[in-house]
Amino acid sequence: xxxxxxxxxxxxxxxxxxxxxxxxxxxxxxxxxxxxxxxxxxxxxxxxxxxxxxxxxxxxxxxxxxxxxxxxxxxxxxxxxxxxxxxxxxxxxxxxxxxxxxxxxxxxxxxxxxx
Numbered sequence: 001x002x003x004x005x006x007x008x009x010x011x012x013x014x015x016x017x018x019x020x021x022x023x024x025x026x027x028x029x030x031x032x033x034x035x036x037x038x039x040x041x042x043x044x045x046x047x048x049x050x051x052x053x054x055x056x057x058x059x060x061x062x063x064x065x066x067x068x069x070x071x072x073x074x075x076x077x078x079x080x081x082x083x084x085x086x087x088x089x090x091x092x093x094x095x096x097x098x099x100x101x102x103x104x105x106x107x108x109x110x111x112x113x114x115x
Contacts, residue, residue, distance in 0.1 A: 026051060032086040033061070033079075040078050043067055049087070058093040059083050066098050 030047040038044035048060040061079045070078075076096060084090050 026056075026087075029086045029088075030059075033059070033082045036082040036086065037061065037079060040082075041067060041069065041075070049091070056087055056089050056091040058095065059087070059091045060095045060097065062097045062099070064099050066100060072096075 026049050030049055033047045034044055037047075043063055043065065045064070046062045048062070049056060050058045061083075067075055076094075079096060080090075080094055083094055
């Protein structure tokens, strides 16, 4: 019985805690960024984030495959705008990443030597 009462008191205390609120709100913002980018690109990324002392320090946007429909700069701009809109602050760092299939070879041209 005492453990149950202690658990209720702890849960009540934590719900008012800023750290718990920041994390739950952060997950909502991350899901909103995922939805925004999925709508704009047709590919749903995974979004992670890091907070430090109430400040958004970094956001990671991980796409499940290479995204080739838009130039990288345009994809970066879309990601930056979605993060700023949904988190309502700009992090120190936004990291874009892409998962690649190791069995697939890239079809990029090799740079030509300049003589």
